Structures are given as C-alpha cells and as structure tokens.
C-alpha cells in the first residue's frame with residue numbers, strides 16, 4: 001500500500017511497476033556522470049560537472065518515458081549513457097535485464113541494432129558528402145539487410161515514412177532545410193528496425209504537419225513492433241502526447257516522475273509547475289497564471305546547496321538552502337523531490 | 343491601419359542553377375505595422391528564412407537572387423539601394439536575430455566587442471563609450487552580471503544567454519524593425535518565456551516592430567498581432583492573429599491547427615496533413631496545397647488561386663472558401 005510521504009526509492013517502486021506490467025526493456029540504476037573540470041597549469045582535475053547525478057528509472061517494454069528539463073540539465077548525457085556512447089561514472093544500465101554497463105567492441109555494435117538514437121542536431125549526424133539515399137542505405141548495406149533492389153525499395157519506403165519524396169534520395173543534405181534534414185536522420189535511425197529509440201529533441205525541428213506524421217508514425221511503430229522510447233523534448237505538449245510517464249530533470253537530478261496525467265494535471269514540484277505555465281499554447285488569450293522564473297539554470301559544476309532549484313524557486317523556504325530533498329512518492333506513482341511535501 | 347513600416351510586394355527569390363530553378367520565395371505580399379508583431383508561420387522549406395534574408399538582402403549568392411518585387415521600408419525600396427547604403431540599414435534601422443546565435447556571433451570576439459562593433463560602425467561612438475553602452479544593453483536584456491559578460495566569449499554563455507546577447511546586439515541601434523527567425527526554437531520553455539517576455543517589453547518600450555518567424559503556433563498565438571501563413575513560397579493566409587486563430591479560412595491553416603498536440607486536450611491521434619511539402623524546384627501547377635488538401639476539387643489542380651481579401655484585412659489564397 002502506498003502511504004503519503006513514505007520514502008520509497010524510484011528503483012524500488014519501479015521494480016514493483018515492472019512486475020505488474022511485464023519486463024522492462026531498460027533500467028537505469030543510480031546512474032551518475034561526472035565530467036572532470038581541468039584547471040591550473042598542470043591541467044589537474046579541479047572539480048566536476050555533475051551532468052547526471054544519481055538517476056534511476058525503468059522503462060517497461062513498449063512504453064514511452066518523456067524526459068524534460070532545461071538546457072544543460074543532463075537529458076542528452078543521460079541519453080548517451082543509455083546508448084552507451086559514454087560510460088557512467090557510477091551506477092548501471094540494464095537492457096532487457098542484462099547489465100550492459102561494461103559491454104564493449106563488437107558486442108556493443110551488435111547491441112546498437114536494437115538501440116538507436118535520433119539526435120538533436122541533424123547537421124552533425126549526416127555526412128554532407130553522401131547522398132540522402134546512401135545515408136539511409138548505409139546501415140542496411142553494412143548489416144547486409146537484403147539485395148541491392150530490396151535496399152533501394154526500403155530506402156524509398158523509409159523516405160515516405162518520414163514524409164520525403166523518393167527523389168530526395170538523389171540529393172545531398174545541404175540542399176534541404178533543417179526540418180527536412182532531421183527527417184533524413186530519423187529515416188536512417190529507423191532503417192535497422194530498433195527496439196528502443198532514444199529520441200533527443202528529434203521532432204523539435206520538424207514543422208507541425210510533419211511532426212504530427214512522425215508522432216503518429218512513432219505511435220504506429222510502437223504498436224506494431226512494441227518499440228519503446230526515451231523521448232527527450234522541450235515541447236511539453238509533444239511529451240504529453242507521446243509519453244506514458246514523464247520525468248522532469250533539473251541540474252542532473254530527477255525532480256519529478258509521474259504518469260503523464262498526474263504530472264500535467266497536478267504537478268507537485270514548483271519547477272514542474274513553472275515549466276507547465278511557461279509552455280505557449282496555440283490559443284489566443286489563453287488565460288493562465290504564468291510563472292516566469294528569473295535567472296538561468298545555475299552551473300552544474302557548482303550546483304546550489306540543498307535543493308538545487310532554490311535559487312529560482314518561487315516557494316523557497318529556509319530548509320531548502322541547506323537540505324537536499326529526496327525523491328519520494330507522494331501520490332500513487334508520482335515522485336517528487338521537494339521539501340514542501342515533507 | 344497606419345502607414346505600414348514595411349511593405350513587401352510580389353517578392354520573388356529564386357535559386358537559379360543549370361539544373362533547376364528553386365522558387366524559394368514566389369510572390370510574397372505582406373505589411374508590417376509600426377510597433378506591431380507580425381508572425382510568419384509555415385513548414386520548413388516554405389520560404390520563411392529566405393523571405394527574411396531577402397528583406398535584409400542577405401540571400402546566399404551567387405545562385406540565390408531576388409528576381410522581382412519591392413521591399414519598402416520607411417518609404418524606401420530596399421531592393422534599389424546600393425550594397426553600401428544597404429549595409430547602413432542592416433544592424434541599424436533593421437536588426438536580425440537567428441535561431442542559432444552561435445552562427446551569428448563571432449567565436450573569437452568578446453561579447454562586448456561584438457556589440458561595441460555595431461555601435462562604432464553605425465553610431466560612431468568611441469571604444470570606451472561602446473563598452474559602456476554594451477553593458478547597459480546587456481543589462482536591459484536581463485544580465486545581472488553585465489560588467490563581466492562584456493568580457494566573456496560566446497562559448498562561455500548558455501544558449502538562452504547567447505540568444506539574449508544576440509538580442510542586445512540587434513537592439514543596439516534601436517532599430518525600427520527586428521527580424522527574428524526562429525529565435526526561441528533552440529531554447530527551453532522557461533528561457534523561451536524570458537526571451538519572449540524580453541522581446542515584448544522591448545517592443546512596448548521602444549516601439550520596435552517585430553517579424554517573428556516560427557513554426558510554433560503557440561509562440562505565434564502568444565506574441566503576434568498579425569499573422570502570415572506561408573506555404574510553398576507563397577502567402578496562403580494573412581490576417582490579424584485573432585482572425586487566424588478564431589476563424590481560420592484556408593484549408594491549410596485549419597489542418598495545421600488540428601495537427602498539433604495541445605496540453606489541455608487529449609488527442610489520441612493527431613490529424614496529420616498527408617504527403618509532403620512540395621519541392622520548391624518543382625511546384626504543382628495549380629494550387630500548391632492541392633495534392634494534400636482534403637477539400638481539393640479538379641479545378642484546384644488547374645488554376646493557381648490568387649490571394650483574395652475575403653473579409654476586411656483577411657486575405658486567403660483559396661478559390662473554394
């Protein structure tokens with residue numbers, strides 16, 4: 001039974017969740033990523049950027065977890081840790097129950113067929129000298145997925161899926177606008193039919209009609225192949241649309257994690273509340289109370305003491321400056337780290 | 343409406359090469375009223391950025407060329423100015439900010455030097471005076487540590503800070519018009535809220551008109567007084583923001599409104615617009631939206647509709663509404 005304010009670790013509750021909903025494709029356990037800061041003439045480590053600081057959650061197969069938070073809060077770092085592009089400083093990552101934290105080399109490359117990332121920046125992920133057709137065909141050719149003509153028709157199908165015309169395969173990335181380039185990157189990621197996609201701001205650069213197609217497509221792929229997503233986006237409406245649960249990060253830590261309805265209808269953490277109130281809605285004269293936070297996100301190299309949000313929190317109390325709040329479950333399935341509720 | 347600050351008429355910007363003629367901007371008309379925000383919304387490739395670059399005469403050459411049209415700003419046709427006269431307008435009476443400020447900021451110059459350069463170029467102030475004014479400008483865009491920021495380099499700032507520094511630079515000479523191409527697209531919502539707040543207050547304080555280009559209808563709803571909807575290098579609908587949101591007339595605008603997720607509604611499946619944006623190298627001959635339009639009739643594929651004034655101030659490029 002759930003009790004108000006009982007400190008339950010995310011892990012504990014997620015394990016329970018996992019039991020009730022089948023096996024999880026992804027488990028993130030107390031993961032930390034500290035980047036060293038070099039300084040002085042001897043280039044010695046003088047401190048650490050705590051990009052991800054003790055994050056745990058699990059993702060049941062076929063589910064989507066949304067990840068939101070401000071620039072620099074560690075979303076992409078967490079995404080890269082999950083993809084094993086970077087090694088965590090501490091903690092472990094499990095895929096399908098298997099600890100992959102230390103898998104390397106050829107085995108890792110194999111794993112990557114199942115786990116694909118769609119990046120924030122389509123410029124850096126597309127080789128400018130390759131035609132769009134070759135870019136999308138490349139993973140298929142490297143992994144010997146069919147004959148030349150099979151691959152050609154698959155390329156056309158993938159282009160169609162992402163809303164580009166078949167002629168696009170003869171052109172080069174620079175001939176496309178930003179949104180069009182992002183669609184090419186998505187087509188490439190989909191080529192090997194992965195099981196988990198870490199989508200880092202993947203639809204943010206897309207225009208709405210195409211965004212709707214891609215979101216519908218992601219939903220279809222999810223139903224059809226049981227795909228799971230870690231969906232990173234700054235667009236709260238999009239995150240709400242695609243996610244089952246949503247995790248809110250601030251300075252490397254989870255500040256709230258809840259089923260989406262609870263998170264959007266009754267957010268507990270003041271940061272979540274501010275985020276939601278700042279999201280522009282496509283309506284004239286939407287009468288909402290807007291909480292405009294002052295200041296920037298503090299540097300994760302020097303996170304504020306106590307609650308890291310205390311420098312911007314409209315509800316800050318004395319205790320917030322000295323004591324760090326722990327993530328606890330305050331409503332069924334809804335976790336938050338805030339002294340207001342203790 | 344008062345005499346517009348900027349009048350764009352029949353603007354055409356093409357990329358011409360041996361293989362193709364890309365009609366990036368193909369006969370665009372709109373007005374910007376003094377002190378008002380004009381929102382331009384449209385899908386990628388619809389010609390928004392090329393329109394804004396054309397207004398600044400920064401179309402990437404040699405293939406890209408403004409082939410026709412008038413851009414009348416404060417009574418002068420900018421397209422008739424010499425390059426030298428134009429560079430007196432740019433950054434002075436007309437400022438511009440981009441989606442990715444890193445591409446517009448010089449990575450090896452301190453923030454203060456970059457803002458100072460604009461002031462020295464257009465206002466002929468001394469170096470010391472330029473630095474003093476730069477600090478003031480940075481403070482006005484919400485940097486409490488402005489004295490230190492002037493001596494920092496772009497890479498030392500976060501995305502939101504860089505965008506605010508860009509705004510400070512664009513506002514240095516108190517332009518009459520600020521062109522902002524996707525200024526908050528790369529920013530997080532709380533920082534976006536700050537930047538939009540900042541743009542709104544600069545508009546109210548200095549009477550700066552703004553052309554706000556974005557694909558985000560939420561940002562448009564919040565900021566714009568007037569709206570232009572672009573599709574395939576053309577304007578398909580233009581009206582006041584209230585009219586566009588409460589009474590959209592063009593089938594494309596209506597479809598656009600229905601295809602976005604909205605926080606306070608649960609939409610099981612989004613109503614997506616089928617097909618793809620037509621290539622600017624190869625537009626369909628009739629209505630450019632016809633291949634994707636749910637209302638399309640045979641005639642739509644034959645004849646290109648004109649932009650018609652269906653209600654006072656409400657222009658629509660569709661023959662069937």
Ligand SMILES: Nc1ncnc2c1ncn2[C@@H]1O[C@H](COP(=O)(O)OP(=O)(O)OP(=O)(O)O)[C@@H](O)[C@H]1O
Pocket residue numbers: 035036049050051069070071072073074075076077078120300
């Ligand atoms: N390779 C690295 N070396 C040092 N610091 C890093 C490195 N990668 C990321 N960081 C730092 O870690 C923190 C988290 O960065 P991350 O890219 O994960 O943020 P994010 O939430 O994805 O932000 P955005 O929304 O801007 O994409 C930032 O302070 C960043 O500067």
Ligand SMILES: Nc1ncnc2c1ncn2[C@@H]1O[C@H](COP(=O)(O)OP(=O)(O)O)[C@@H](O)[C@H]1O
Pocket residue numbers: 175176177178357364365366367384385386387388389390391392393402405406621622623
């Ligand atoms: N350098 C270029 N060469 C050829 N075509 C281009 C170039 N830049 C843009 N285009 C084309 O011009 C059209 C309009 O582009 P753009 O104004 O950037 O669109 P938007 O800003 O609305 O996304 C698109 O079809 C695009 O492919």
Ligand code: SF4
Pocket residue numbers: 269270271307308309310311313314315316317320325337338339340
């Ligand atoms: S712990 Fe304190 S400072 Fe942190 S979010 Fe809660 S009320 Fe605000």
Ligand code: SF4
Pocket residue numbers: 592593594629630631632633635636637638639642647659660661662663
């Ligand atoms: S002219 Fe025809 S095809 Fe074009 S928008 Fe109107 S109804 Fe649709």
Ligand SMILES: [Mg+2]
Pocket residue numbers: 075076077120200
């Ligand atoms: Mg990121």
Ligand SMILES: [Mg+2]
Pocket residue numbers: 177390391392523
């Ligand atoms: Mg653009």
